[in-house]
Amino acid sequence: MRTFTRRAIPALALGAAACATPVAARGQSLHALAAAKGMRFGAAMPHRALGDGLYLDLLRSECGLIVSENEHKWAAIQPAQGVFNFAPADAMMAWAAENGLAYRGHTLVWHHVQWLPRWVNEYQFGANPAAEAEALLRAHVTTVAQRYRGRISSWDAINEAVDHTDGAIRETVFTRALGKEAANDLIFHIAREALPNEQLVYNDYMSWEAHSTTHRNGVLRLLEGFKARGVPVDALGVQAHIGSANTDNSVGFATQNEREWRRFLDEVTAMGYDLLITELDVHDRTLPADVAARDAEMARYLRGYLDLMFSYRQLKDVLAWGMADHYSWLQERWLRDDRAPKRPTPYDAALQPKPMREAIAAAFDAAAPR
Ligand code: XIL
Numbered sequence: 001m002r003t004f005t006r007r008a009i010p011a012l013a014l015g016a017a018a019c020a021t022p023v024a025a026r027g028q029s030l031h032a033l034a035a036a037k038g039m040r041f042g043a044a045m046p047h048r049a050l051g052d053g054l055y056l057d058l059l060r061s062e063c064g065l066i067v068s069e070n071e072h073k074w075a076a077i078q079p080a081q082g083v084f085n086f087a088p089a090d091a092m093m094a095w096a097a098e099n100g101l102a103y104r105g106h107t108l109v110w111h112h113v114q115w116l117p118r119w120v121n122e123y124q125f126g127a128n129p130a131a132e133a134e135a136l137l138r139a140h141v142t143t144v145a146q147r148y149r150g151r152i153s154s155w156d157a158i159n160e161a162v163d164h165t166d167g168a169i170r171e172t173v174f175t176r177a178l179g180k181e182a183a184n185d186l187i188f189h190i191a192r193e194a195l196p197n198e199q200l201v202y203n204d205y206m207s208w209e210a211h212s213t214t215h216r217n218g219v220l221r222l223l224e225g226f227k228a229r230g231v232p233v234d235a236l237g238v239q240a241h242i243g244s245a246n247t248d249n250s251v252g253f254a255t256q257n258e259r260e261w262r263r264f265l266d267e268v269t270a271m272g273y274d275l276l277i278t279e280l281d282v283h284d285r286t287l288p289a290d291v292a293a294r295d296a297e298m299a300r301y302l303r304g305y306l307d308l309m310f311s312y313r314q315l316k317d318v319l320a321w322g323m324a325d326h327y328s329w330l331q332e333r334w335l336r337d338d339r340a341p342k343r344p345t346p347y348d349a350a351l352q353p354k355p356m357r358e359a360i361a362a363a364f365d366a367a368a369p370r
Helices: 008-020 030-035 047-051 053-062 087-098 129-147 173-178 180-194 210-228 258-270 291-310 355-366
Strands: 040-045 065-068 102-110 154-159 199-204 235-238 241-243 274-283 315-320
Touching (some): 030 040, 040 053, 047 053, 047 087, 087 102, 102 180, 173 180, 180 199, 180 210, 199 274, 210 258, 258 291, 291 355
Parallel strands (some): 040 065, 040 315, 065 102, 154 199, 199 235, 235 274, 241 274, 274 315
Protein backbone atom coordinates (compact mmCIF):
# COMPACT_ATOMS: atom_id res chain seq x y z
CA MET A 1 0.00 0.00 0.00
CA ARG A 2 1.33 3.41 -0.87
CA THR A 3 2.10 5.92 1.82
CA PHE A 4 2.62 9.57 0.99
CA THR A 5 6.21 10.71 1.20
CA ARG A 6 6.85 13.71 3.44
CA ARG A 7 7.57 15.80 0.37
CA ALA A 8 4.20 14.95 -1.06
CA ILE A 9 2.21 16.13 1.93
CA PRO A 10 2.25 19.90 1.26
CA ALA A 11 1.40 19.17 -2.33
CA LEU A 12 -1.45 16.98 -1.18
CA ALA A 13 -2.79 19.84 0.91
CA LEU A 14 -2.61 22.05 -2.18
CA GLY A 15 -4.48 19.35 -4.04
CA ALA A 16 -7.16 19.50 -1.40
CA ALA A 17 -7.54 23.24 -1.86
CA ALA A 18 -7.68 22.88 -5.61
CA CYS A 19 -10.25 20.14 -5.27
CA ALA A 20 -12.51 22.40 -3.26
CA THR A 21 -13.07 24.08 -6.61
CA PRO A 22 -14.39 21.24 -8.73
CA VAL A 23 -12.30 20.62 -11.82
CA ALA A 24 -15.38 21.27 -13.90
CA ALA A 25 -15.46 24.84 -12.68
CA ARG A 26 -11.86 25.43 -13.71
CA GLY A 27 -12.59 24.32 -17.24
CA GLN A 28 -14.66 21.54 -18.65
CA SER A 29 -14.45 18.12 -17.09
CA LEU A 30 -13.17 15.25 -19.20
CA HIS A 31 -16.63 13.73 -19.18
CA ALA A 32 -18.22 17.02 -20.30
CA LEU A 33 -15.73 17.25 -23.15
CA ALA A 34 -16.50 13.63 -24.06
CA ALA A 35 -20.26 14.13 -23.77
CA ALA A 36 -20.09 17.07 -26.20
CA LYS A 37 -19.01 14.48 -28.79
CA GLY A 38 -21.52 11.80 -27.84
CA MET A 39 -18.85 9.98 -25.85
CA ARG A 40 -18.28 9.17 -22.18
CA PHE A 41 -15.26 9.35 -19.93
CA GLY A 42 -14.80 7.37 -16.75
CA ALA A 43 -12.35 5.53 -14.56
CA ALA A 44 -11.77 2.42 -12.51
CA MET A 45 -11.91 2.71 -8.74
CA PRO A 46 -11.05 0.28 -5.97
CA HIS A 47 -13.30 -0.17 -2.94
CA ARG A 48 -10.77 1.52 -0.65
CA ALA A 49 -11.32 4.79 -2.58
CA LEU A 50 -14.66 5.10 -0.75
CA GLY A 51 -12.61 6.20 2.27
CA ASP A 52 -10.67 8.83 0.33
CA GLY A 53 -12.81 11.93 -0.03
CA LEU A 54 -10.30 13.85 -2.12
CA TYR A 55 -10.05 11.06 -4.67
CA LEU A 56 -13.84 10.73 -4.74
CA ASP A 57 -14.05 14.46 -5.47
CA LEU A 58 -11.72 13.97 -8.41
CA LEU A 59 -13.73 11.02 -9.77
CA ARG A 60 -16.97 12.95 -9.33
CA SER A 61 -15.63 16.03 -11.08
CA GLU A 62 -13.97 14.35 -14.08
CA CYS A 63 -16.00 11.18 -14.72
CA GLY A 64 -19.35 10.16 -16.13
CA LEU A 65 -18.94 6.49 -15.39
CA ILE A 66 -17.12 4.16 -13.04
CA VAL A 67 -15.93 0.59 -13.22
CA SER A 68 -14.84 -1.56 -10.28
CA GLU A 69 -11.13 -2.25 -10.40
CA ASN A 70 -11.51 -5.70 -8.81
CA GLU A 71 -14.80 -5.94 -6.93
CA HIS A 72 -16.96 -7.48 -9.68
CA LYS A 73 -14.38 -10.13 -10.58
CA TRP A 74 -15.22 -13.77 -9.93
CA ALA A 75 -12.58 -14.21 -7.21
CA ALA A 76 -13.98 -11.22 -5.34
CA ILE A 77 -17.67 -11.77 -5.83
CA GLN A 78 -17.91 -15.60 -5.52
CA PRO A 79 -14.84 -16.45 -3.45
CA ALA A 80 -16.17 -19.92 -2.62
CA GLN A 81 -18.80 -21.96 -4.38
CA GLY A 82 -22.23 -20.49 -3.73
CA VAL A 83 -20.79 -17.82 -1.41
CA PHE A 84 -21.34 -14.42 -2.92
CA ASN A 85 -19.76 -11.25 -1.58
CA PHE A 86 -21.61 -8.39 -3.21
CA ALA A 87 -21.05 -5.81 -0.46
CA PRO A 88 -17.93 -4.02 -1.79
CA ALA A 89 -19.26 -3.69 -5.35
CA ASP A 90 -22.68 -2.68 -4.05
CA ALA A 91 -21.20 0.08 -1.89
CA MET A 92 -19.23 1.46 -4.82
CA MET A 93 -22.28 1.35 -7.06
CA ALA A 94 -24.37 3.10 -4.43
CA TRP A 95 -21.81 5.92 -4.27
CA ALA A 96 -21.79 6.19 -8.07
CA ALA A 97 -25.58 6.26 -8.25
CA GLU A 98 -25.79 8.96 -5.56
CA ASN A 99 -23.46 11.04 -7.68
CA GLY A 100 -25.20 10.44 -10.98
CA LEU A 101 -22.39 8.32 -12.39
CA ALA A 102 -23.06 5.37 -14.70
CA TYR A 103 -21.37 2.02 -14.06
CA ARG A 104 -19.63 -0.59 -16.24
CA GLY A 105 -19.26 -4.24 -15.32
CA HIS A 106 -15.79 -5.80 -15.23
CA THR A 107 -15.84 -8.77 -15.61
CA LEU A 108 -18.17 -11.80 -15.61
CA VAL A 109 -15.41 -14.28 -16.46
CA TRP A 110 -11.70 -13.40 -16.44
CA HIS A 111 -11.01 -16.44 -18.57
CA HIS A 112 -7.43 -16.92 -17.46
CA VAL A 113 -6.17 -19.53 -14.97
CA GLN A 114 -4.10 -16.99 -13.10
CA TRP A 115 -7.18 -14.92 -12.30
CA LEU A 116 -9.94 -17.46 -11.80
CA PRO A 117 -10.44 -18.33 -8.12
CA ARG A 118 -8.54 -21.36 -6.94
CA TRP A 119 -11.72 -23.23 -6.09
CA VAL A 120 -12.74 -22.96 -9.75
CA ASN A 121 -9.34 -24.01 -11.08
CA GLU A 122 -9.40 -27.04 -8.77
CA TYR A 123 -13.04 -27.95 -9.30
CA GLN A 124 -13.74 -31.64 -9.86
CA PHE A 125 -16.22 -31.91 -12.70
CA GLY A 126 -17.08 -35.58 -12.14
CA ALA A 127 -18.57 -37.97 -14.67
CA ASN A 128 -20.20 -35.36 -16.88
CA PRO A 129 -17.70 -32.52 -17.11
CA ALA A 130 -19.46 -30.55 -19.86
CA ALA A 131 -22.73 -30.40 -17.95
CA GLU A 132 -20.98 -29.61 -14.66
CA ALA A 133 -18.86 -26.86 -16.22
CA GLU A 134 -21.93 -25.34 -17.81
CA ALA A 135 -23.78 -25.44 -14.48
CA LEU A 136 -20.91 -23.68 -12.71
CA LEU A 137 -20.67 -20.98 -15.38
CA ARG A 138 -24.43 -20.53 -15.45
CA ALA A 139 -24.65 -20.16 -11.67
CA HIS A 140 -21.96 -17.50 -11.63
CA VAL A 141 -22.74 -15.48 -14.73
CA THR A 142 -26.50 -15.49 -14.24
CA THR A 143 -26.35 -14.57 -10.56
CA VAL A 144 -23.99 -11.64 -11.09
CA ALA A 145 -25.54 -10.38 -14.32
CA GLN A 146 -29.10 -10.50 -13.00
CA ARG A 147 -28.25 -8.80 -9.73
CA TYR A 148 -27.06 -5.69 -11.57
CA ARG A 149 -29.60 -5.70 -14.36
CA GLY A 150 -30.86 -2.19 -15.01
CA ARG A 151 -27.83 -0.68 -13.25
CA ILE A 152 -25.00 -1.89 -15.47
CA SER A 153 -25.62 -1.51 -19.18
CA SER A 154 -22.23 -2.68 -20.46
CA TRP A 155 -20.33 -5.75 -19.26
CA ASP A 156 -16.97 -7.24 -20.04
CA ALA A 157 -18.53 -10.69 -20.34
CA ILE A 158 -15.14 -12.26 -20.97
CA ASN A 159 -11.71 -10.85 -20.17
CA GLU A 160 -8.43 -12.01 -21.72
CA ALA A 161 -9.33 -15.40 -23.23
CA VAL A 162 -6.47 -15.21 -25.75
CA ASP A 163 -2.87 -16.07 -24.87
CA HIS A 164 -0.63 -13.25 -26.11
CA THR A 165 2.35 -15.56 -26.59
CA ASP A 166 0.79 -17.77 -29.27
CA GLY A 167 -2.59 -16.20 -30.06
CA ALA A 168 -4.44 -19.37 -29.02
CA ILE A 169 -7.48 -19.47 -26.77
CA ARG A 170 -6.25 -20.02 -23.22
CA GLU A 171 -6.84 -23.36 -21.59
CA THR A 172 -8.92 -23.36 -18.39
CA VAL A 173 -11.09 -25.86 -16.54
CA PHE A 174 -13.95 -24.64 -18.69
CA THR A 175 -12.21 -25.10 -22.04
CA ARG A 176 -11.04 -28.55 -20.97
CA ALA A 177 -14.60 -29.57 -20.15
CA LEU A 178 -16.38 -27.85 -23.03
CA GLY A 179 -13.85 -27.13 -25.77
CA LYS A 180 -12.03 -23.84 -26.37
CA GLU A 181 -14.51 -22.14 -28.69
CA ALA A 182 -17.56 -23.68 -27.07
CA ALA A 183 -16.63 -22.54 -23.57
CA ASN A 184 -16.23 -18.93 -24.64
CA ASP A 185 -19.36 -19.03 -26.82
CA LEU A 186 -21.34 -20.42 -23.91
CA ILE A 187 -20.33 -17.61 -21.56
CA PHE A 188 -21.68 -15.04 -24.00
CA HIS A 189 -24.87 -17.04 -24.56
CA ILE A 190 -25.51 -17.31 -20.83
CA ALA A 191 -24.77 -13.60 -20.40
CA ARG A 192 -27.19 -12.73 -23.21
CA GLU A 193 -29.98 -14.79 -21.63
CA ALA A 194 -29.61 -12.76 -18.44
CA LEU A 195 -28.96 -9.44 -20.20
CA PRO A 196 -31.06 -9.24 -23.35
CA ASN A 197 -30.45 -5.52 -24.00
CA GLU A 198 -27.07 -4.82 -22.42
CA GLN A 199 -23.80 -4.34 -24.27
CA LEU A 200 -21.71 -7.53 -24.06
CA VAL A 201 -18.00 -6.92 -24.53
CA TYR A 202 -15.00 -9.12 -25.22
CA ASN A 203 -12.13 -7.33 -23.43
CA ASP A 204 -8.40 -7.87 -23.97
CA TYR A 205 -4.97 -6.19 -23.97
CA MET A 206 -3.90 -6.67 -27.59
CA SER A 207 -2.52 -3.30 -28.57
CA TRP A 208 -0.69 -1.28 -31.17
CA GLU A 209 2.84 -2.25 -30.12
CA ALA A 210 4.84 -4.28 -32.59
CA HIS A 211 5.22 -7.09 -30.04
CA SER A 212 1.42 -7.49 -29.91
CA THR A 213 0.97 -8.85 -33.45
CA THR A 214 0.40 -12.46 -32.38
CA HIS A 215 -2.08 -11.37 -29.75
CA ARG A 216 -3.99 -9.18 -32.22
CA ASN A 217 -4.20 -12.05 -34.69
CA GLY A 218 -5.49 -14.38 -32.00
CA VAL A 219 -8.17 -11.91 -30.94
CA LEU A 220 -9.20 -11.41 -34.57
CA ARG A 221 -9.64 -15.18 -34.98
CA LEU A 222 -11.72 -15.32 -31.83
CA LEU A 223 -13.94 -12.43 -32.96
CA GLU A 224 -14.32 -13.95 -36.44
CA GLY A 225 -15.35 -17.20 -34.83
CA PHE A 226 -17.92 -15.44 -32.65
CA LYS A 227 -19.41 -13.81 -35.77
CA ALA A 228 -19.42 -17.00 -37.79
CA ARG A 229 -21.15 -18.91 -35.01
CA GLY A 230 -23.67 -16.19 -34.19
CA VAL A 231 -22.36 -15.59 -30.69
CA PRO A 232 -23.91 -12.49 -29.06
CA VAL A 233 -20.86 -10.21 -28.70
CA ASP A 234 -21.45 -6.49 -29.23
CA ALA A 235 -18.06 -4.89 -28.83
CA LEU A 236 -14.35 -5.27 -28.39
CA GLY A 237 -12.94 -3.72 -25.25
CA VAL A 238 -9.45 -2.41 -25.92
CA GLN A 239 -7.73 -2.26 -22.54
CA ALA A 240 -5.19 0.29 -23.81
CA HIS A 241 -2.37 -0.29 -21.36
CA ILE A 242 0.02 1.52 -23.68
CA GLY A 243 3.65 2.67 -23.43
CA SER A 244 6.29 0.35 -22.00
CA ALA A 245 5.35 -3.31 -22.25
CA ASN A 246 3.78 -4.84 -19.14
CA THR A 247 6.71 -7.21 -18.65
CA ASP A 248 10.07 -7.06 -16.91
CA ASN A 249 11.85 -7.36 -20.24
CA SER A 250 13.28 -4.20 -21.61
CA VAL A 251 11.16 -3.30 -24.59
CA GLY A 252 11.23 0.36 -25.63
CA PHE A 253 8.51 2.85 -24.82
CA ALA A 254 6.99 3.64 -28.20
CA THR A 255 7.11 0.61 -30.48
CA GLN A 256 3.73 1.12 -32.08
CA ASN A 257 2.83 0.12 -35.59
CA GLU A 258 -0.05 2.40 -36.50
CA ARG A 259 -0.75 0.79 -39.85
CA GLU A 260 -1.09 -2.67 -38.35
CA TRP A 261 -3.23 -1.34 -35.54
CA ARG A 262 -5.56 0.42 -37.98
CA ARG A 263 -5.80 -2.73 -40.05
CA PHE A 264 -6.79 -4.63 -36.91
CA LEU A 265 -9.41 -2.05 -35.88
CA ASP A 266 -10.72 -1.88 -39.46
CA GLU A 267 -11.26 -5.64 -39.47
CA VAL A 268 -12.90 -5.59 -36.05
CA THR A 269 -15.29 -2.78 -36.94
CA ALA A 270 -16.00 -4.25 -40.40
CA MET A 271 -17.38 -7.30 -38.60
CA GLY A 272 -19.85 -4.98 -36.87
CA TYR A 273 -18.24 -4.77 -33.44
CA ASP A 274 -18.26 -1.51 -31.49
CA LEU A 275 -15.10 -0.41 -29.66
CA LEU A 276 -14.40 0.79 -26.13
CA ILE A 277 -11.24 1.88 -24.37
CA THR A 278 -11.68 0.09 -21.08
CA GLU A 279 -8.44 0.44 -19.06
CA LEU A 280 -6.39 3.34 -20.32
CA ASP A 281 -2.99 4.09 -18.81
CA VAL A 282 0.50 4.86 -20.07
CA HIS A 283 3.35 2.78 -18.68
CA ASP A 284 6.55 4.75 -18.13
CA ARG A 285 8.71 1.86 -16.92
CA THR A 286 11.39 2.50 -19.56
CA LEU A 287 11.23 6.32 -19.80
CA PRO A 288 13.96 8.57 -18.34
CA ALA A 289 13.53 9.72 -14.74
CA ASP A 290 13.11 13.45 -15.36
CA VAL A 291 9.48 14.09 -14.47
CA ALA A 292 8.74 16.98 -16.82
CA ALA A 293 10.30 15.18 -19.79
CA ARG A 294 8.54 11.95 -18.88
CA ASP A 295 5.16 13.66 -18.56
CA ALA A 296 5.59 15.48 -21.86
CA GLU A 297 6.52 12.31 -23.71
CA MET A 298 3.65 10.33 -22.21
CA ALA A 299 1.16 13.06 -23.08
CA ARG A 300 2.44 13.27 -26.64
CA TYR A 301 2.23 9.52 -27.02
CA LEU A 302 -1.22 9.31 -25.49
CA ARG A 303 -2.55 12.06 -27.74
CA GLY A 304 -1.42 10.19 -30.84
CA TYR A 305 -3.05 7.01 -29.58
CA LEU A 306 -6.35 8.70 -28.75
CA ASP A 307 -6.51 10.59 -32.04
CA LEU A 308 -6.18 7.30 -33.87
CA MET A 309 -8.75 5.58 -31.67
CA PHE A 310 -11.22 8.48 -31.82
CA SER A 311 -11.15 8.36 -35.61
CA TYR A 312 -13.37 5.28 -35.21
CA ARG A 313 -16.97 6.41 -34.67
CA GLN A 314 -17.66 3.02 -33.10
CA LEU A 315 -15.69 4.17 -30.06
CA LYS A 316 -17.73 6.02 -27.46
CA ASP A 317 -16.54 5.04 -23.99
CA VAL A 318 -13.09 5.76 -22.58
CA LEU A 319 -12.15 4.58 -19.09
CA ALA A 320 -8.87 5.27 -17.35
CA TRP A 321 -7.47 2.49 -15.15
CA GLY A 322 -7.11 4.90 -12.23
CA MET A 323 -7.23 8.71 -12.25
CA ALA A 324 -4.22 9.49 -10.05
CA ASP A 325 -0.78 7.90 -9.99
CA HIS A 326 -0.94 6.56 -6.45
CA TYR A 327 -4.02 4.54 -7.48
CA SER A 328 -2.30 2.90 -10.44
CA TRP A 329 -1.89 -0.89 -10.44
CA LEU A 330 1.43 -0.32 -12.25
CA GLN A 331 3.11 0.95 -9.07
CA GLU A 332 3.22 -2.58 -7.71
CA ARG A 333 4.55 -4.53 -10.67
CA TRP A 334 7.18 -4.34 -13.42
CA LEU A 335 9.16 -1.80 -11.39
CA ARG A 336 11.36 0.81 -13.02
CA ASP A 337 15.10 0.15 -12.81
CA ASP A 338 15.46 3.35 -10.74
CA ARG A 339 12.48 2.31 -8.55
CA ALA A 340 10.96 5.79 -9.05
CA PRO A 341 7.17 6.00 -8.73
CA LYS A 342 5.42 5.76 -12.06
CA ARG A 343 3.17 8.41 -13.59
CA PRO A 344 0.65 6.36 -15.66
CA THR A 345 -2.56 8.33 -15.07
CA PRO A 346 -3.97 11.82 -15.78
CA TYR A 347 -3.36 13.18 -12.23
CA ASP A 348 -0.32 12.98 -10.00
CA ALA A 349 -0.24 11.63 -6.45
CA ALA A 350 -1.00 15.13 -5.14
CA LEU A 351 -4.15 15.12 -7.26
CA GLN A 352 -2.82 17.75 -9.62
CA PRO A 353 -3.58 17.43 -13.33
CA LYS A 354 -0.67 16.44 -15.55
CA PRO A 355 -0.03 16.90 -19.27
CA MET A 356 -1.75 13.55 -19.85
CA ARG A 357 -4.97 15.06 -18.58
CA GLU A 358 -4.64 17.85 -21.12
CA ALA A 359 -3.88 15.32 -23.86
CA ILE A 360 -7.13 13.49 -23.13
CA ALA A 361 -9.05 16.77 -23.02
CA ALA A 362 -7.55 17.92 -26.32
CA ALA A 363 -8.27 14.57 -27.98
CA PHE A 364 -11.95 14.76 -26.97
CA ASP A 365 -12.03 18.34 -28.17
CA ALA A 366 -10.63 17.32 -31.55
CA ALA A 367 -12.85 14.23 -31.92
CA ALA A 368 -15.66 14.18 -34.45
CA PRO A 369 -19.11 13.96 -32.88
CA ARG A 370 -20.77 10.55 -32.83
C1 XIL B 1 -5.79 -5.42 -12.12
C2 XIL B 1 -6.04 -4.56 -10.89
O1 XIL B 1 -5.80 -3.22 -11.23
C3 XIL B 1 -5.16 -5.01 -9.75
O2 XIL B 1 -5.53 -4.33 -8.57
C4 XIL B 1 -5.30 -6.52 -9.53
O3 XIL B 1 -4.37 -6.94 -8.59
C5 XIL B 1 -5.09 -7.29 -10.82
O4 XIL B 1 -5.95 -6.77 -11.81
N1 XIL B 1 -6.28 -6.12 -17.08
C6 XIL B 1 -7.52 -6.20 -16.51
C7 XIL B 1 -7.75 -5.67 -15.15
O5 XIL B 1 -8.48 -6.62 -17.16
O6 XIL B 1 -8.73 -6.37 -14.46
C8 XIL B 1 -6.47 -5.68 -14.37
O7 XIL B 1 -6.71 -5.06 -13.11
C9 XIL B 1 -5.37 -4.97 -15.12
C10 XIL B 1 -5.09 -5.69 -16.42
